[in-house]
Amino acid sequence: MAGCNEQRINQEKSFEWKTKSPKTLNINENLLNTLLKKVEDTTFRSIDAILVIKNEKIVLEAYFNGFTKDSLHNTTSVGKSITSALVGIAIKNGHIPSKNTKIVPYFSKDYDIKHLDSIKKNIEIQHFLTMTAGLACNDWDENSPGNTKHFWDVPDDFAFTLNLPMINKNGDKFSYCSGGANLLGEIIRKQSGKSLQKYADEYLFNKIGIKENKWFIVPKPPHNEFAGGGNFLKPRDMARFGLLYLNKGNWLGQQIIPENWVKESVSAQIKTSEDGDYGYFWWINTYKYKDKVLHGFEASGNGGNKITVIPALNLIIVLTGSGYGNEYIEGEQAKTIMEKYIIPSIH
Numbered sequence: 014m015a016g017c018n019e020q021r022i023n024q025e026k027s028f029e030w031k032t033k034s035p036k037t038l039n040i041n042e043n044l045l046n047t048l049l050k051k052v053e054d055t056t057f058r059s060i061d062a063i064l065v066i067k068n069e070k071i072v073l074e075a076y077f078n079g080f081t082k083d084s085l086h087n088t089t090s091v092g093k094s095i096t097s098a099l100v101g102i103a104i105k106n107g108h109i110p111s112k113n114t115k116i117v118p119y120f121s122k123d124y125d126i127k128h129l130d131s132i133k134k135n136i137e138i139q140h141f142l143t144m145t146a147g148l149a150c151n152d153w154d155e156n157s158p159g160n161t162k163h164f165w166d167v168p169d170d171f172a173f174t175l176n177l178p179m180i181n182k183n184g185d186k187f188s189y190c191s192g193g194a195n196l197l198g199e200i201i202r203k204q205s206g207k208s209l210q211k212y213a214d215e216y217l218f219n220k221i222g223i224k225e226n227k228w229f230i231v232p233k234p235p236h237n238e239f240a241g242g243g244n245f246l247k248p249r250d251m252a253r254f255g256l257l258y259l260n261k262g263n264w265l266g267q268q269i270i271p272e273n274w275v276k277e278s279v280s281a282q283i284k285t286s287e288d289g290d291y292g293y294f295w296w297i298n299t300y301k302y303k304d305k306v307l308h309g310f311e312a313s314g315n316g317g318n319k320i321t322v323i324p325a326l327n328l329i330i331v332l333t334g335s336g337y338g339n340e341y342i343e344g345e346q347a348k349t350i351m352e353k354y355i356i357p358s359i360h
Contacts, residue, residue, distance in 0.1 A: 198240020
């Protein structure tokens with residue numbers, strides 16, 4: 014009987030997306046329709062899905078290029094924001110002591126780490142989260158020794174990143190390094206005894222109603238999930254993850270991610286050379302709205318994949334795209350879509 018009651022309570026607490034006409038929320042439907050036409054005539058290129066959620070209601074949902082609401086889409090580096098959530102959950106669960114925990118002891122028994130000076134020994138969890146570890150690792154620099162393009166040519170991704178030389182002090186300089194995110198995933202695996210898929214399903218995805226997802230599996234032994242990006246999610250489920258962060262880590266009354274972790278994650282921790290600051294694997298941006306500048310945060314990935322959250326408007330925007338390797342699509346095009354069409358449609 015108790016089991017039946019518990020099941021009924023869980024069913025009552027389940028969340029399903031509801032759709033509403035833009036007009037009912039005083040949203041400029043004409044502006045949104047113009048946006049859709051520009052996607053259809055390829056003014057805006059390589060867009061696979063657009064979702065706009067206002068006040069927890071879907072007011073725009075459109076799919077292109079054969080994708081549907083049930084299609085799992087490669088979200089690329091949006092997955093780093095998922096890894097950030099898992100680190101916060103791992104700290105909550107006691108699998109990682111804190112963001113200040115040093116990473117070398119997790120690997121020193123299994124690897125003969127090269128260039129192991131005092132600076133490398135002091136790399137902390139938070140340095141990888143903020144992309145400020147002093148390793149010679151920059152995915153945006155083709156000539157960087159730690160660029161992830163080299164992953165295809167090395168037998169062990171973890172050893173590759175761990176053995177990089179140090180070129181900066183930790184915490185001083187932003188340098189976009191997917192290898193660091195991947196090491197955080199391995200720490201969670203080691204400390205929890207679970208695969209990232211199982212860990213994420215148990216402590217994150219299942220709790221917010223994400224029933225189907227996949228991780229990119231590294232195509233070499235031991236075939237682990239890559240924690241630097243490549244999660245496959247449905248656009249509506251990407252929006253669930255955005256809603257979780259909009260609600261400060263709380264889902265239907267249950268604190269899935271510690272509120273203070275969410276707050277730190279979506280607060281500026283380091284300045285970058287790009288249009289925006291950086292938190293814990295989240296981009297911290299500002300957006301023009303009427304005569305104001307609104308603050309928001311964004312999970313962003315190659316190809317034009319985005320989860321954008323603007324708390325002041327109670328707004329979540331999801332974009333999926335396949336323009337891989339095209340900086341314009343991920344950057345300027347996405348910004349134009351948001352600042353000239355979606356955000357101005359909100360009254």
